[in-house]
Amino acid sequence: GQSLEQPSEVTAVEGAIVQINCTYQTSGFYGLSWYQQHDGGAPTFLSYNALDGLEETGRFSSFLSRSDSYGYLLLQELQMKDSASYFCAVTTGGFKTIFGAGTRLFVKA
C-alpha cells in the first residue's frame, strides 16, 4: 500500500528551529509538498521538492532525498502564529496526491 509517516506532534519554543520529518512509500513519485493548516482553516501550500536537496522560502525550508524516500520541513525563528498542523504530501503521478496524517506543531512562549 501507499503510506506517508510523519510525527503526530512536535512542541518547540518561540524563536527556536524545528524539523518535521516525513518518510514515504508510494507507487510513483513526482514530488513532495508541504501544507500548513490552522485549526478550522484550509490547507495552504508551503513548498514543493521534485529533486534532491534543499529549497528555501523565507523562514521555511524543505529537503528531499529520493533515494531514502525521506523529506523534512524546517521552520526557523518560530513564531506563535506557526502553531498549526503541517502535512507532507506526495504527488504520485497523474492527478493523485497522497497526504500524510499531519504533524501538530505547538509553539510555546
Added chain:
Amino acid sequence: NAGVTQTPKFQVLKTGQSMTLQCAQDMNHNSMYWYRQDPGMGLRLIYYSASEGTTDKGEVPNGYNVSRLNKREFSLRLESAAPSQTSVYFCASSQRGGQRTDTQYFGPGTRLTVL
C-alpha cells in the same frame, strides 16, 4: 479574487438524506478536486476533474458523485448520506493538474455531520 469558494460552510443531515456541496474557483484553473478530512487524518481524494468535461475517481469515491458543471464549478453529491460520511470536505483547484510542479489551492471547507 475570491480564490476557491465552497457552500455551505456547515450542514447537518439525517441518514439517507441527499445533498450537494458546491465549489467554484475564479482563478481559471483547469483541474479541480474533492477531498475529505477526518479527525487525525490527512486529506483523502474522493474525485477529481482533470479538465472541464472530465471526472475520475480518487482514493475514496464510494457513496459520492460529482459534476464538473463548467470550468469554474465542481460539485459533490451525496445521494444517501451515511454517518461514515461525517467529515470536513475540501474542494481544491490547480492550474494544470498532473504536472510535476502543480500547486493546489483549497477552499475553506464544508463541515458535514450525518446523524
